[in-house]
Amino acid sequence: MRIAVLATGGTIASRLAPDGTLAVTDSVAELLGNVPDLADVEICGFDLSRRPSFTLTLDDMLGTVRAVRAKLAGGFAGVVVTHGTDTLEEAAYLTGQLTSRDARVVLTGAQRGADEPDSDAARNLLDAIRVVSAPEPVGAAIVLGGVACAAVEGRKVHTSAVSAFSGGPAGALALVDPDGVLRLSAPVRGGHYAGRPVPDRLPRVDLVKLVAGADGTHLRASLRAGAAGVVVEAFGAGNAPPSVAEAVREADKQGVPVVITSRTGAGRVRPIYSGGGADLAQAGALFAGDLTGSQARVALALALALDGPDAVPQALSNLVEGRRP
Numbered sequence: 365m366r367i368a369v370l371a372t373g374g375t376i377a378s379r380l381a382p383d384g385t386l387a388v389t390d391s392v393a394e395l396l397g398n399v400p401d402l403a404d405v406e407i408c409g410f411d412l413s414r415r416p417s418f419t420l421t422l423d424d425m426l427g428t429v430r431a432v433r434a435k436l437a438g439g440f441a442g443v444v445v446t447h448g449t450d451t452l453e454e455a456a457y458l459t460g461q462l463t464s465r466d467a468r469v470v471l472t473g474a475q476r477g478a479d480e481p482d483s484d485a486a487r488n489l490l491d492a493i494r495v496v497s498a499p500e501p502v503g504a505a506i507v508l509g510g511v512a513c514a515a516v517e518g519r520k521v522h523t524s525a526v527s528a529f530s531g532g533p534a535g536a537l538a539l540v541d542p543d544g545v546l547r548l549s550a551p552v553r554g555g556h557y558a559g560r561p562v563p564d565r566l567p568r569v570d571l572v573k574l575v576a577g578a579d580g581t582h583l584r585a586s587l588r589a590g591a592a593g594v595v596v597e598a599f600g601a602g603n604a605p606p607s608v609a610e611a612v613r614e615a616d617k618q619g620v621p622v623v624i625t626s627r628t629g630a631g632r633v634r635p636i637y638s639g640g641g642a643d644l645a646q647a648g649a650l651f652a653g654d655l656t657g658s659q660a661r662v663a664l665a666l667a668l669a670l671d672g673p674d675a676v677p678q679a680l681s682n683l684v685e686g687r688r689p
């Protein structure tokens with residue numbers, strides 16, 4: 365089986381500089397230098413960039429998705445992307461929606477630089493290759509710390525631990541260790557835009573997190589900055605005070621969709637509270653099920669780019685429910 369490894373940078377390709385900071389240094393050849401030969405797996409490496417992921421935009425990530433698709437179309441059975449973990453969840457959500465749900469595509473990274481004595485860099489890359497080349501495809505996934513979770517479910521949940529990614533309520537797709545891959549479940553969502561061209565660029569979509577006492581200031585600032593959509597990480601089951609609902613009404617009048625998620629990070633948002641979520645819905649806000657704020661932001665950008673503003677409510681509901689067109 366031929367596997368392409370696409371390197372974009374991140375800690376997995378970083379080393380300690382003399383001043384104690386981490387900087388991206390390694391090429392894909394150096395990353396692959398630590399990977400032992402695996403029976404029946406031929407690996408080809410490609411350098412896409414050498415950047416920490418906190419500098420990447422969604423448009424940069426679209427470039428990675430184009431490269432993934434090109435390798436799959438060009439005869440590779442699977443693709444591994446090495447990536448910084450800080451924004452891996454955005455890259456994975458984009459990749460997972462723009463490639464088939466059961467594609468052999470795995471994103472990985474590391475939490476400790478390649479030259480730290482207890483680095484997880486080499487192990488994670490090897491695990492990613494094990495998962496992407498497993499006899500039974502696991503589906504588009506994030507692999508770190510011995511766990512595979514669906515690309516469209518994963519979120520970074522720890523700043524420094526090697527088990528930094530969780531599939532959230534959807535859980536794990538598989539466990540991976542030197543004995544191989546133990547499949548646990550199949551992805552239920554993802555692949556929604558697998559049959560569509562990768563957009564040239566994505567519109568600006570902002571994410572506004574609410575704190576106690578918050579008002580509509582930040583939502584209005586996003587409107588002034590030209591956002592084509594805004595996601596709000598609201599309280600609890602999707603609540604916000606009346607001053608935010610007022611700003612939602614203004615956005616609605618301007619034709620800018622506002623999407624409600626929860627800052628809790630798990631569970632569904634529902635417009636059930638009078639003076640809270642019910643008023644947001646009445647003001648025109650859409651509710652994004654159980655998507656996290658950063659997942660909903662990428663989902664909304666994709667929906668605006670590929671379905672158009674009028675179709676956003678239906679597209680968002682399909683993305684939340686995992687319905688494919």
Ligand SMILES: NC(=O)C[C@H](N)C(=O)O
Nearest residue numbers: 374375416417448449450
């Ligand atoms: N662990 C990591 O990869 C974090 C790094 N700052 C990055 O996202 O590029």
